[in-house]
Every structure is written in C-alpha cells, then in structure tokens.
Amino acid sequence: KIYYDADANLDVLKDKVILFLGFGNQGAAQAQNLRDSGIPNEKIIVANRPDHYAEDAKSRGFNVDHDFANAAKTADVVFLLIPDQVQPRVFNNEVAPNLKDNAVIVVASGYNVFYKLLKFKPSQDVVMVAPRMIGSSVRSLYEKGKGFPCFVSVEQDGTGKALESALALSRAIGATKAGAIASSAREETAMDLFAEQALWPNIIMLFREAFSVLKEAGCSDEALCYEMWMSKEPAEIFERAAEEGFIQQLKHHSTVSQYGQLNGALALDGSAAREHFKHILNNQVGIRAYVDDDLADPRNPQVLNGKFCQEFSKIEDDLEKEGDANPLNVLYTKSEASELGQAEKRVRARLAGLL
Ligand code: NDP
Numbered sequence: 001k002i003y004y005d006a007d008a009n010l011d012v013l014k015d016k017v018i019l020f021l022g023f024g025n026q027g028a029a030q031a032q033n034l035r036d037s038g039i040p041n042e043k044i045i046v047a048n049r050p051d052h053y054a055e056d057a058k059s060r061g062f063n064v065d066h067d068f069a070n071a072a073k074t075a076d077v078v079f080l081l082i083p084d085q086v087q088p089r090v091f092n093n094e095v096a097p098n099l100k101d102n103a104v105i106v107v108a109s110g111y112n113v114f115y116k117l118l119k120f121k122p123s124q125d126v127v128m129v130a131p132r133m134i135g136s137s138v139r140s141l142y143e144k145g146k147g148f149p150c151f152v153s154v155e156q157d158g159t160g161k162a163l164e165s166a167l168a169l170s171r172a173i174g175a176t177k178a179g180a181i182a183s184s185a186r187e188e189t190a191m192d193l194f195a196e197q198a199l200w201p202n203i204i205m206l207f208r209e210a211f212s213v214l215k216e217a218g219c220s221d222e223a224l225c226y227e228m229w230m231s232k233e234p235a236e237i238f239e240r241a242a243e244e245g246f247i248q249q250l251k252h253h254s255t256v257s258q259y260g261q262l263n264g265a266l267a268l269d270g271s272a273a274r275e276h277f278k279h280i281l282n283n284q285v286g287i288r289a290y291v292d293d294d295l296a297d298p299r300n301p302q303v304l305n306g307k308f309c310q311e312f313s314k315i316e317d318d319l320e321k322e323g324d325a326n327p328l329n330v331l332y333t334k335s336e337a338s339e340l341g342q343a344e345k346r347v348r349a350r351l352a353g354l355l
Contacts, residue, residue, distance in 0.1 A: 025135030110185030147178025
C-alpha cells in the first residue's frame, strides 16, 4: 500500500502540541517542513540540550525547551529524532514518565521499537514515519515542492486513530507527496541492518580484495583509486540504476563491459552468499521469515534480541569515549590499515590540491 497526500487529513493535527526531540539531521528538516505545512509555530516545541542545535532551532524561530521532561508534559505528539543509541535512555527516563496517556510517539527508524527498547503505555499510539533520505534532502525536496521516499507504519494503536495520525504527520513533513510506503518496524529494521551488516560489508570486502589482487598484478595506487571509486563512476552507475533500472543501466556501458558484467554475474554461484546472508539475518539481526508456527509460539526468538542488538547495547556507552576506548575508532584504525586504506591515504595526500 502506498499513501498519498489525499489519504491524509491535516485537520487531525489541529490544536495538537507537537514536540520534536532533537534538532539534528532529521529533526531540523522535519520540524521546518511541518511548520511550512501550516502547523502553527506556537504549537511546535523543540526539546534540545543548550548547545548549537538548540541555537539553530531558536534562530529559525522555534520555541526551544532545554528540559525534556517539562516539554513532554504538554505534548500530544512526540517526534523521537535523537540518535537511536541514546533514545532508550532519554525517552524512558525523561520523556515517557511525563507523556500524556494518549500521546502519539513517532519514530523515524524501527530499531528501538522492534527490539522493544522503548517503554510505551498501551493507551498511546506508536507510529513509524521513516524517511529514506538524509535530513538535508528531506528539507530541500520539500522546499522544491517534491516528495521523498518514506516508510510509514502503525506499531501500536492505543487510541484507535494511530493510522490517521501517522498519515497526517507524514503529510505534514512532506512524506506523502511522492507516496509513503506502508511498512513496519520489523521490515525497516530487517532491511536496514541487513544492508549494514550483510550487503555493505561484502561490498567493502570485495573492493578491498579486488584492490589487492590488481595491485599485485602491477596496477598503481593512483590508477586503482580512480578506476574503482574516486572517478565517481560507481556513484553514477547507482544513480542510473535508480533512474532507469538496476539491469537496464548497463546499456550505457560499452558492449565489452555489458557482456562481461552480465555473463560474469550469471556465471557466479550465489548459493554460498545466500546462506551467509540468511545466517546474518536469522542470527545476527534476529529476524527470521514469518512462519505460522513462529507467530503462535510464545517462546519464539523470532524477532527479539538478535545477537547484534545484544552486542551493540554493551558498547553503546563506549561510543562517546575518545581514542581507543571507543570501539568505533578501533574499527576505523583496523580498516584503514588495509592495503586499500593505506594506498588511498598516500594518493589523497599526493593529489590533495586536485581533489
Ligand atoms: P542526529 O545525530 O542528527 O541527532 C542529533 C540530535 O540529537 C541533536 O538535536 C542532538 O542534540 C540530539 N542528541 C544527541 N545526543 C543526545 C543525547 N545524549 N541526549 C539528548 N539529545 C541528544 O540524528 P538523526 O537526525 O540522524 O537521526 C534521528 C532519527 O532519525 C534516528 O532514529 C535515525 O535512525 C533516523 N533517521 C535518520 C536519517 C538520517 O539521514 N540521518 C534517515 C532516516 C531516519 P544535542 O547533541 O545538543 O543533545
């Protein structure tokens, strides 16, 4: 199902106080879009700690409250637009205890809802309005009168009117203009984590290994960096794939290239990759295919607590640390130590003025 502007009624939001928790990538874009859709400024509150994000919101004329608990008390709708890893701590401790019993909580990512890391009252509505677009584009496309891809779902219908609210809010931020796709926190989380933990790691690995093999064959670092990504050819290929079709874009390539790519891809046996991908989805992400038995079995590990969620929750606090105490920094150091990483550093230093 795809929802358009005509499916949404903005009157549902009349007199509602709408709170934006966070004024970062998504918060700043969505709050401005919502206001430009006709929601009165006095009905919008931005909650943010006193820093440059708060100053940015103030400079754009928003009412800013530095006290999350206080802001939550008057809100009918809360957009949860702070980073996913801090949402449980901030929402459960400061916001949830002060929210109205019939509040609508809006998430822009399914992760915390799917893994049941946020505490909601059964009487509240929980909806997902998840743009598939970075915040600056959410804003610039709205300003151009265009829509952007977005997933929408009702995760908890406490009031019986959650869908109505979800669609009105989607329309207000500009998400139904090009069509908002009915989805779920489960689907959104599965696809997001799968891309992050299965698809892109394999792509990074393929580039890393391809680089080493070609370097061993005598190709220069400079030529390799440009050939493989710095020319932006791969970016262009993906742009064409989005516009014309994943396979059809190949027609822009030379005949030799088309033959090589199509023939090569068909000749590759994908079964090992398929098993590897299933393993990551089932065990690491913790999402198995829907089976009737799964849904009936209360012990079913189906959805909850994939290994990744458990492991990530153990390191979340360390992500704010400096140096090697931050596991993300360690991963960067290790990744940059690869042949590809080292070569790129040299090439970038050498071509600094040209890039
Ligand atoms: P940002 O990283 O841009 O969020 C920054 C905001 O969060 C600032 O207002 C910041 O204020 C606040 N914040 C950060 N840490 C804390 C904290 N510990 N306590 C309170 N406030 C904090 O987030 P995004 O906009 O990228 O993401 C928001 C949501 O949108 C997430 O659920 C994300 O998955 C989703 N999303 C993001 C997309 C994107 O393109 N970025 C795309 C689609 C969905 P301060 O530091 O001053 O406290």
